Amino acid sequence: MTTRSTVRRRGTAATAVACALLVVAGCSGTTKDSEEDNTKPEKKTEATANPDAPIKEGLKVAFLPKQINNPYETIVDKAGMAAAKEYGGDAKEVGPSDASASSQVSYINTLIQQKQDAILIAANDPNAVCGPLQQAMDQGIAVVAYDSDTAKDCRQVFINQASSEEIGRSLVRNLGKQLNYKGKFAILSATQNATNQNTWIDFMKKELEDPKYKGMELVKVAYGDDDDQKSFQQTQGLLQAYPDLKGIISPTTVGIAAAARYVSDSSYKGKVVINGLGTPNQMRKYVKDGTVEQFSLWDPNDLGYLSSYTAAALASGQITGAEGETYKAGKLGEFTVGKDGEVILGPPTIFDKSNIDKYDF
Incomplete structure (x- = not known):
C-alpha cells in the first residue's frame, strides 16, 4: 500500500535526481528568457583580420x-x-x-x-x-x-591573373588590329565549364559590339578541353568547316600551342592569324617561324x-x-x-x- 508520505519521498528523490542531471543549470527552473535563449540559433562569430599577425609556422x-x-x-x-x-x-x-x-x-x-x-x-x-x-x-x-x-x-x-575584362577585350583588340577589323574568326577554348574562359569570352563578345568590329564575325566557339590532341583536332575542324576563316583566338596555353602547331605545318600558315594566351617557351618557335605574330600572358x-x-x-x-x-x-x-x-x-x-x-x- 502506498501512503501519501511515500509519494512525497519519491517525488523529492526524483527532483533530486533531476537536479543532479541539470546541475549546470543550477536546477533553477526554466524562465521565459532562458526558454527563448534555447531556441535561438547560435550566431557565428565573424572572423576579424589581424594584419600584424605573423605567418604560422609549418602551414x-x-x-x-x-x-x-x-x-x-x-x-x-x-x-x-x-x-x-x-x-x-x-x-x-x-x-x-x-x-x-x-x-x-x-x-x-x-x-x-x-x-x-x-x-x-x-x-x-x-x-x-x-x-x-x-x-x-x-x-x-x-x-x-x-x-x-x-x-x-x-x-x-x-x-x-589580370582584370577579366581587360583580358577578354584585349584579345579581340589585338586580333582586330591584325585582321584590319575584317573577316571571320573562331575561339578555341578549354572546357565548356571553365570559369575563367567563359568570363573572358563574355568580354570578347562585349568588345565585338563596338561598331569598329562590324566587319568581323565570330563564327564558332570550339572546345579542346585543355587537351593537346583534341585542341589540334578542333583547329583542323574549324579550318575545314570555315575555309575562309581569318583568325583563331585561343585563351588557353594548351589550345594556342596546338593551334599554332597545326597551322605551322599547313597551307594556312601566313593566312590565318593565331592569337591568345600562351607561355613563351611553348610559343617561341611559332613566333620565330612566322606562324604567330604575337600572343599574351602574365607571368x-x-x-x-x-x-x-x-x-x-x-x-x-x-x-x-x-x-x-x-x-x-x-x-x-x-x-x-x-x-x-x-x-x-x-x-x-x-x-x-x-x-x-x-x-x-
Whole structure:
C-alpha cells in the first residue's frame, strides 16, 4: 500500500535526481528568457583580420590544378610551392589527369581528411566543387581559388591573373588590329565549364559590339578541353568547316600551342592569324617561324607565388577575404582584396619577336 508520505519521498528523490542531471543549470527552473535563449540559433562569430599577425609556422598547403599534367599550371604550382618554403610552409600539388567538371571533388575530400591548412584550387567547374570546399571552410581550412574561379561562396579569395575584362577585350583588340577589323574568326577554348574562359569570352563578345568590329564575325566557339590532341583536332575542324576563316583566338596555353602547331605545318600558315594566351617557351618557335605574330600572358610564376602567400595570409588570420584588406606577398609587395574577394595580379604582357627571348617559362 502506498501512503501519501511515500509519494512525497519519491517525488523529492526524483527532483533530486533531476537536479543532479541539470546541475549546470543550477536546477533553477526554466524562465521565459532562458526558454527563448534555447531556441535561438547560435550566431557565428565573424572572423576579424589581424594584419600584424605573423605567418604560422609549418602551414600545410595543397595546390589542386585543373589537371596535373597541364604545362602552364605546373609552372604556377611549382612557384607556389617554392613560395611556401620562404614562409616555412609545407606545400604539395595533387590533382586529376583530366579536366572534367567533377574530377577535383575526390581530391578536395582527401585534403579535408588530411587536415590541410589551405587548399588552392583552379576550378574546372565553378559549382561542382562547391560542396566539399564549403565543408573545408567550415572546418577552418583556408580556400583560395586561382586562375579559374569557383562560385563566390565556395572560397574566401580569388587570385585573378589580370582584370577579366581587360583580358577578354584585349584579345579581340589585338586580333582586330591584325585582321584590319575584317573577316571571320573562331575561339578555341578549354572546357565548356571553365570559369575563367567563359568570363573572358563574355568580354570578347562585349568588345565585338563596338561598331569598329562590324566587319568581323565570330563564327564558332570550339572546345579542346585543355587537351593537346583534341585542341589540334578542333583547329583542323574549324579550318575545314570555315575555309575562309581569318583568325583563331585561343585563351588557353594548351589550345594556342596546338593551334599554332597545326597551322605551322599547313597551307594556312601566313593566312590565318593565331592569337591568345600562351607561355613563351611553348610559343617561341611559332613566333620565330612566322606562324604567330604575337600572343599574351602574365607571368605564371608570379601567379603561383601570390596565390601561395595569399593562402598563408588567410590561414594565419592576416586577412579574411573582406574587401579592402591588405597584406604583403613576399617579394611582390602589398596587395589589396577587392570586391567579392578578388585580388588582381596585374596586366598581361604581349610577347612577340622583339621580347620573347627575354622570358623563360
